[in-house]
Amino acid sequence: MNISFAVISDIHLKSKTTKDEKKFKKALEVINRLRPELDAMIIAGDITHGGKKSEYVKFENIYNEYGNPNAERIFVMGNHDYWNGLPIKMAQKRFREFTGGLIHSHKIIKGFHFISVSTEGRWRDGHFTSKLLKWVKERLEIAKNDDPKKPIFFTVHQHIKGTVYGSEEWSNKSFYNVLKDYPQVVTFTGHSHHPLNDPRSIHQRDFTSIGTASVSYIEMEKGKVNGSIPPRADEFSQGLLISVSEDNKVIIEALDFVNEKIISTPWVLEDIGDKSKFKYTDDRYKCGIKPYFKGKMVKLKDVTSDSVTIIFNQGKHKDFIHSYKIEVINKITGKIHKEFLAFSDFYLNKSKTKLSVKLTGLMKNTKYNLKIKALESFGHESEDYLTATFETMNKSRIKTITDNIMLCVEYLFPSAQKR
Template identity: 35%
Template sequence: MVFDKNFKPVLRFLVVSDVHYADDADCIERKRMTQALETAYKLSENEEYSKLDALYVVGDFSKRGSEAQMLSFKQTLDEYIKEGTDVTVSLASHEFMTDGEEEALKRFGRIFGMEPDTHKVINGYHFISVTSTNGCHFDEAKQAWVAAELKKAVADDPQRPIFFFQHPHIMGTVYGSANWGEDELTAILMNYPQIIDFSGHSHAPINDPRSIHQKHFTCLGTGTLSYFELDEFDKVYGTIPPNDDNAAQMLIVEADADMRVRIYPYDLITSNFFPFTWKIDSAWDVDSFLYTDARYKTTVAPYFEENAKITVSDITADGFKVTFDQAKYDSDYVDDYNVIVKDDKGITVRNSTVWSEYYFYNMPETISVSFDGLDAGKTYQVYVHANSFWKTRTEKPLVSDKIEL
């Protein structure tokens, strides 16, 4: 997949967050940030509209906001940003970790020569970026500033999208906002349906279809260039999945002269666009929204193909490993699996939930789960159910042969 060739942009910008530069100049995050910039330019230069008009970094660009980390990030920008690209960087909780918010803001101003809060107009579109206070909150002064700047932006053109950036998600919006969202700006932002909001903080994958959400306005998660974390708490490994550091995702955003917007999620690990584009044709009109909670009303469920296999190996006196083929889901991805062990009376004795690893562009063809602590001499059977993001479940589970310990 590439950019929509039928879409004629007059604006293109790159969005990243949660980059987490370390003190080590050779840290993987620095390499990924460099790759993000080089990739965005290369992709842009191959298009009829060849500009990359802006870069927005939505907080947590460093691990602790130290002098060395800020200097390293600034060095990357100085080396790889080309003429014609406007750069905006905001701060958040990680930038404040070295010696507090006040010192971090001074250091940021000295190194970057930027204000922490900005309102810019780029190619006719308003961009508002705000740095958080007290970690990832927004005090009354910040709220007042946001309200005033939005009032100015909407006065220019009430139907034109307003691109808005803050580090924490808005509570109750995109995937990740349940655990990593804040609500101090909600009452202000919901007065402006034309807002297209970008936020990070959670490290949730941007190819999760819940990473775009529309209700009062449009919200998008911005992922990470460092490591994944997810917003579900029933998984056997917690919220941080295996191989979590295999994470480098970014958003490329385009807008045209008719105020339509296209958003392209991109995977830097494999150098691929994810196979879908978010489309917003009338940001100001809530009745036109496509990515609402109505998506949960679907009856479409994952399914296992007829030739799907489940195998059992590594059998011991009290356990085994089960490996099964991934299920299919015709709309987007399978979210996760319930892997249930039942005894010979049909009683559930283990219930483990694991992700499908959908957050990797190259998903594995099979998933494996190990069990131990079972009773020797007993017989067991494994049932695997696949679940969608929209709370639908396979009608028929994948079932193993009987297992005798």
Template identity: 30%
Template sequence: MNDMDKDEGQEQPIVSFQVITDMHITGDSQHAHNQNVRAVLQDITTTDPNSDALIMLGDNTDSGREEEYREFERIFRAYEAVLPATYFIQGNHDVRWGDWTLHAERFKTYTKMTSHYYDVWIKGIHFIFLGTERGLKDYSYLSKSQLQWLEEKLEEDQSGDKPVFVFHHQPLKNTVAGANESYHENNFWYGVRQDRELKQLLAKHPRAIMFSGHTHWELGSKDTMVETPYATLFHTGAASYLWSEEHGHRSGSQGYFVEVYKDKVLVRGRDFLSSSWLAAAQFEVSLTMPREVDQAHQEPDLTISHPSFVLDKEMYKVGESIQATYSGSVWKDWIGIFPAGVKLGKSVSALAVLRPCDFGQPDGHLLFEDIWLPSGEYEAIYVGEAEYRTENDHLELERVKFKIVEG
């Protein structure tokens, strides 16, 4: 008898599935991360052999390299006969600091996923998977097309009596464990460039339950689960290693077993290495009662939004200062001036560079002064979080054309 068996006559779940995150598989088969993932799969297939799905929230690999994906394939192939349908999305470690096209192709080849974002229905329950569309260092980037797609998908859920599950690697700002500035200022890893837009979309759909990873905070930490005005949010721990407020990095492997019933959703935290339930991470989400919104999250933080910028003019005289007004800036974003039509890459240098972090974030103004460029056509380009390391990192956020003319 496995841990998920029900007594005869006891209500059976409509759907049962597992959610794990941050495997960080390396090319070394004996690495602790890889061994932990094997323990995860062994525990899941033993504990719930009738599971309907296994969902992985990104950072499948440590850096997106081919040898890591080959090891990923070996690990999962050993369990493919007993695993349920398995779904993956990309995390920042899967896409950053490398050729975006190669990383995307590897992800699709080895996971058998056909898109960065997609949805499935399992036994009448809607599962929506969101994925980054840029190779950013820490954050995810959701295009306007993806957000429009999400809105349309959420509109499909009109029954009013079933949950809709949303999965994304990075958490929303000032929500779940590890994503809060207020109580651990040096360790906050929220990370959606369209944070405001995603919150506002979810707010229209009170049945939304969102799972995220990225921060590695151990289950049972403050804000492992929070009720917000826009969704019920869960932090998912990590399969590779954990982070605690008291000790920082520590060994461990945790995730969730989820059961959906007619009137509730049970979310059960699991320690995979000891094959035991985590008493501090056992949750029940009612599908019949209104959400009791945590007062700390009553007013959502909407300070991070889709990154954009404008210039104060379309035409400048030689030697004239150029002012940019930007929004949604984080970390080491930068705005550079380039000849018109340039394709960004490691070998391309900007004619001038300024960083919003030196002027104010997330929104503000910056001024290019004392730059003497000859007359011609140029573009100011907003770049996300890092310098280019290849010719195709795919870090560009937005570009604006302008001209310089003789006085």
């Protein structure tokens, strides 16, 4: 291979001791084992959680002990790295002092151009001056003129809006118009913590965009009952290994640091400067394969006057089930009372056969039918579905039961009531 490098982001080291230190160490150890002869290490921002000196000291100590000393460092600042109350220039000075990184850089490594930029302030969605955009454009021209058939690697913390999974919310649109004339550009962006298991973490339109997930924890889109930071979110840690072959073929492998393995089939970019050869495009939304159910079991527990917990067999798909659509239908009227969306546990890479979801906001003393459908990443629903029927409790009945229990307690233990 011509070059080999790793990309990670969103380490979020904190002043107090947390799992993040162990995760960072393990990420570096896994990368070293899989790719001992590493040419470069890219970190796409949010190295620290608050830009504190103590956090940077942790980073420096861990990286110096576990990082590959021969790998070129390409580190950029994320918004969290400014959360220290310092003026922008002082925050940047601290970053340079402890990481050895440059705020913005253009490096040529083994003949390949690496352009990296830091967000210029603590704003969540990023801030990039017109001066910086002009500088990036100039650097891109230099790289393209050097060899238009080679990929140009571009790193920034925030996703570029309208590209990868997570870029609708966790993004900045500043760079799109700068990059759109360079189909050979491959971007690496973090910030959202969205998982690399999802095929939408690579995207091609005018250039190639790749999400970098997070070393620290997972976060996904809002609107699901199990939360945008889903259950066992801290049992997650991911990154990327990239290699480029002699014929400029780019091979991207997604890494699961927790389970110490490559997640799935690598993404491969061929004929990098030819948009007509792009295969990770929006057209994938049209040709997704529908999931299905093999086991049809649904169990109900903890039924109250306004909630129920459902446990059901997870669906099947050639890749994985992303989430479920659960309709709670009033059995008398036949109308949908409420619709819930819930993530599966695909992001753990060790999905359980059953999933448990709590549904709330139901009406008391009401009979309901459940309908559960499985969804894959691009939104295609299963044609079959799971069903169940249940009835919520009456509040007054719950109060009567409670009152009866208290009467029994008073009868059996009268002295306890006088204390």
